Amino acid sequence: xxxxxxxxxxxxxxxxxxxxxxxxxxxxxxxxxxxxxxxxxxxxxxxxxxxxxxxxxxxxxxxxxxxxxxxxxxxxxxxxxxxxxxxxxxxxxxxxxxxxxxxxxxxxxxxxxxxxxxxxxxxxxxxxxxxxxxxxxxxxxxxxxxxxxxxxxxxxxxxxxxxxxxxxxxxxxxxxxxxxxxxxxxxxxxxxxxxxxxxxxxxxxxxxxxxxxxxxxxxxxxxxxxxxxxxxxxxxxxxxxxxxx
Amino acid sequence: xxxxxxxxxxxxxxxxxxxxxxxxxxxxxxxxxxxxxxxxxxxxxxxxxxxxxxxxxxxxxxxxxxxxxxxxxxxxxxxxxxxxxxxxxxxxxxxxxxxxxxxxxxxxxxxxxxxxxxxxxxxxxxxxxxxxxxxxxxxxxxxxxxxxxxxxxxxxxxxxxxxxxxxxxxxxxxxxxxxxxxxxxxxxxxxxxxxxxxxxxxxxxxxxxxxxxxxxxxxxxxxxxxxxxxxxxxxxxxxxxxxxxxxxxxxxxxxxxxxxxxxxxxxxxxxxxxxxxxxx
Numbered sequence: 001x002x003x004x005x006x007x008x009x010x011x012x013x014x015x016x017x018x019x020x021x022x023x024x025x026x027x028x029x030x031x032x033x034x035x036x037x038x039x040x041x042x043x044x045x046x047x048x049x050x051x052x053x054x055x056x057x058x059x060x061x062x063x064x065x066x067x068x069x070x071x072x073x074x075x076x077x078x079x080x081x082x083x084x085x086x087x088x089x090x091x092x093x094x095x096x097x098x099x100x101x102x103x104x105x106x107x108x109x110x111x112x113x114x115x116x117x118x119x120x121x122x123x124x125x126x127x128x129x130x131x132x133x134x135x136x137x138x139x140x141x142x143x144x145x146x147x148x149x150x151x152x153x154x155x156x157x158x159x160x161x162x163x164x165x166x167x168x169x170x171x172x173x174x175x176x177x178x179x180x181x182x183x184x185x186x187x188x189x190x191x192x193x194x195x196x197x198x199x200x201x202x203x204x205x206x207x208x209x210x211x212x213x214x215x216x217x218x219x220x221x222x223x224x225x226x227x228x229x230x231x232x233x234x235x236x237x238x239x240x241x242x243x244x245x
Numbered sequence: 246x247x248x249x250x251x252x253x254x255x256x257x258x259x260x261x262x263x264x265x266x267x268x269x270x271x272x273x274x275x276x277x278x279x280x281x282x283x284x285x286x287x288x289x290x291x292x293x294x295x296x297x298x299x300x301x302x303x304x305x306x307x308x309x310x311x312x313x314x315x316x317x318x319x320x321x322x323x324x325x326x327x328x329x330x331x332x333x334x335x336x337x338x339x340x341x342x343x344x345x346x347x348x349x350x351x352x353x354x355x356x357x358x359x360x361x362x363x364x365x366x367x368x369x370x371x372x373x374x375x376x377x378x379x380x381x382x383x384x385x386x387x388x389x390x391x392x393x394x395x396x397x398x399x400x401x402x403x404x405x406x407x408x409x410x411x412x413x414x415x416x417x418x419x420x421x422x423x424x425x426x427x428x429x430x431x432x433x434x435x436x437x438x439x440x441x442x443x444x445x446x447x448x449x450x451x452x453x454x455x456x457x458x459x460x461x462x463x464x465x466x467x468x469x470x471x472x473x474x475x476x477x478x479x480x481x482x483x484x485x486x487x488x489x490x491x492x493x494x495x496x497x498x499x500x501x502x503x504x505x506x507x508x509x510x511x512x513x514x515x516x517x518x519x520x521x522x523x524x525x
Contacts (some may be wrong), residue, residue, distance in 0.1 A: 005345070006345075009342055009345050009346065012342050096326055097296065097314070097319055097322070098346055099316060099319035099320040099348065100316065100319070101471060218380065
């Protein structure tokens with residue numbers, strides 16, 4: 001089997017398995033929860049509630065709502081989806097001992113993390129947001145507006161860049177476990193945790209102005225998150241290569 | 246096939262798991278890796294598979310350094326963990342997405358082993374199966390990949406008595422001179438009559454690494470006659486037929502290896518045992 005085929009099957013395996021929720025995730029697991037649709041539904045519902053909120057006056061200030069909404073979604077869920085699941089599989093040795101080269105695994109993981117999963121989640125959350133905002137406008141303003149603000153580039157760009165960021169930090173964790181580099185592991189964990197810590201007070205409305213909201217703003221999301229993501233990916237790959245040499 | 250030299254391993258500095266272990270595993274054998282809970286059996290398997298990295302010393306498997314996880318190495322080993330994953334895939338789909346990675350995988354063998362374990366419906370979802378049946382699926386897959394090295398961690402856990410017998414039969418049939426199967430277990434009786442060699446681990450150290458022929462040449466397993474010198478008896482256990490004993494085989498008598506008695510003897514008479522098998 002050639003390299004391309006191996007990467008294809010690694011992606012195929014990786015796509016199926018990361019969705020499976022560990023049994024200790026939250027009590028006993030029902031069969032429908034173990035399907036990949038569970039996470040789509042989760043994103044859809046979260047975005048739906050955010051759409052409803054946005055149709056009210058609660059988030060009337062236009063500043064950073066998209067960044068915040070998607071930031072919160074990805075901040076809270078992505079580390080669980082990516083990091084936890086991958087760590088679990090690494091410990092079991094199921095993925096790590098798959099007969100493929102490290103580069104093939106790296107590419108497969110990067111394609112899953114940076115392209116395939118974000119597209120899935122963005123689609124789910126876009127649908128949820130569309131439905132939530134439409135329903136909310138009808139409920140709170142008496143006028144059902146079934147329209148998505150397609151003109152706002154930030155609606156697509158922000159979730160992509162934010163998901164890039166978390167995928168990259170999760171990836172650095174993946175690499176650090178792969179090569180047992182404790183320093184990289186710590187940096188990766190910190191990178192995943194810091195936005196979580198920052199996001200909670202922001203969501204509670206503690207910060208409405210100042211530097212911290214800017215961290216979650218659309219502009220920052222276009223620049224900061226992708227740069228950090230690229231830095232993490234680059235750093236992880238260099239570390240990986242150096243350890244392998 | 247496997248050479249381990251001066252291997253040290255710990256998860257935390259103050260808790261050494263393996264200390265200065267030097268041993269070899271030869272191809273063409275089914276080797277039982279025995280030891281009490283928590284002595285490092287699974288860890289040793291993980292070190293051989295390349296999941297863990299040695300703290301000191303070296304592990305060499307078929308000429309490869311396992312933790313480098315080179316493609317040719319990974320294609321020739323399979324680690325069957327004690328816990329099998331709960332995947333939502335059907336058996337057929339699981340085979341489709343995983344078998345492609347193993348050049349020597351045989352679909353015919355996979356179906357044959359499943360049938361031996363009385364599993365014929367490949368469309369069943371794996372997460373819908375009972376733990377025992379799920380384990381049978383993964384054991385069948387582990388055998389069908391036809392790797393040179395097969396590592397099995399507690400494969401008999403969760404299996405019923407007929408299935409254990411089927412597993413023993415399949416393992417014996419699957420053996421050839423190029424293959425090595427290492428089975429870690431704390432249920433010694435489950436592997437009775439199929440082991441070609443036995444490794445016993447005890448807190449950090451090695452208590453035994455010997456072929457069955459060497460063991461039965463040096464030790465006698467049987468019922469006590471009352472004429473044995475107490476100095477030669479390593480272990481004694483009452484049974485309906487009389488006391489079962491393990492004693493030094495000074496008269497070169499023939500007997501069958503009893504893995505459970507051997508295990509108990511190794512722990513009860515450590516010094517005599519070590520002296521008999523030249524273990525430091």
